[in-house]
Amino acid sequence: MMRILFHNHRNHRLRSLSIYTLLTLFPLMANAQVGEYRTDLAIGVNGGYMMNRISFQPEVPQSNMGGMTGGLTIRYTCEKYFSSICAITAEVNYGQMGWKENIFDINNSPVYYQDDPDNPLFYERRINYVQIPLLARLGWGRERRGVQAFIQVGPQLGFVLSESTNTNIQPGYGTVNPRSSSIVAQETMPVEKKFDYGITGGAGVELSLPKLGHFLVEARYYFGLGNIYGNSKQDYFGKSNNSTIIIKASYLFDIIKTKNDKIK
Numbered sequence: 001m002m003r004i005l006f007h008n009h010r011n012h013r014l015r016s017l018s019i020y021t022l023l024t025l026f027p028l029m030a031n032a033q034v035g036e037y038r039t040d041l042a043i044g045v046n047g048g049y050m051m052n053r054i055s056f057q058p059e060v061p062q063s064n065m066g067g068m069t070g071g072l073t074i075r076y077t078c079e080k081y082f083s084s085i086c087a088i089t090a091e092v093n094y095g096q097m098g099w100k101e102n103i104f105d106i107n108n109s110p111v112y113y114q115d116d117p118d119n120p121l122f123y124e125r126r127i128n129y130v131q132i133p134l135l136a137r138l139g140w141g142r143e144r145r146g147v148q149a150f151i152q153v154g155p156q157l158g159f160v161l162s163e164s165t166n167t168n169i170q171p172g173y174g175t176v177n178p179r180s181s182s183i184v185a186q187e188t189m190p191v192e193k194k195f196d197y198g199i200t201g202g203a204g205v206e207l208s209l210p211k212l213g214h215f216l217v218e219a220r221y222y223f224g225l226g227n228i229y230g231n232s233k234q235d236y237f238g239k240s241n242n243s244t245i246i247i248k249a250s251y252l253f254d255i256i257k258t259k260n261d262k263i264k
Contacts, residue, residue, distance in 0.1 A: 048248025067096025
């Protein structure tokens with residue numbers, strides 16, 4: 001009985017000491033903050049150009065598939081920490097992705113049908129997505145008037161809206177010169193995985209002008225962690241993930257601005 005009372009008394013003292021310590025340190029921690037808080041909210045639009053390919057395994061010879069992207073942007077700036085301006089950016093975009101095959105023979109020459117020597121074989125698959133990146137952003141420079149450099153990185157989700165094929169390939173029809181790659185299963189396989197996810201990040205510059213808003217130019221890279229086809233031992237491809245280079249411009253205008261005359 002005495003042991004239980006002693007144990008309860010010791011726990012009560014430990015809890016009291018912990019609460020007292022937190023109450024004592026809280027003002028010190030608050031005073032130690034060096035960040036200047038912001039409550040800036042800006043919204044706008046973005047648009048640009050995408051260059052995508054699918055990383056197949058087994059490998060499919062291909063070049064970048066070009067497409068457009070565009071959508072809505074919202075940015076919340078929360079703090080200036082030392083010289084770094086901290087913000088969170090979210091977008092909802094429409095993106096044209098997919099892949100474009102390089103169809104060559106072993107001599108790296110175009111492959112064609114005997115009755116159509118002026119039109120080499122070609123194959124393109126267009127996959128249209130709605131994409132939602134959520135980015136943590138750090139900027140350095142001017143906030144209200146002037147130039148700011150920034151980097152941002154974060155997760156991105158995507159959902160397939162539609163897909164289409166552009167090709168002159170006729171299955172079962174012989175060519176004059178054989179293709180160097182025998183990997184052709186993807187040409188007749190529709191996208192199996194409609195949900196895409198990965199990591200995206202980039203860097204850019206922003207020009208801010210009072211009463212006009214913010215003008216941004218950015219280069220970004222997206223690395224897909226999901227696959228468009230199944231990748232189990234029973235599936236044909238071991239991986240089939242997106243890899244995208246994006247060049248885009250954005251325009252944002254302020255909805256809420258922090259009241260602080262020292263902000264430049």
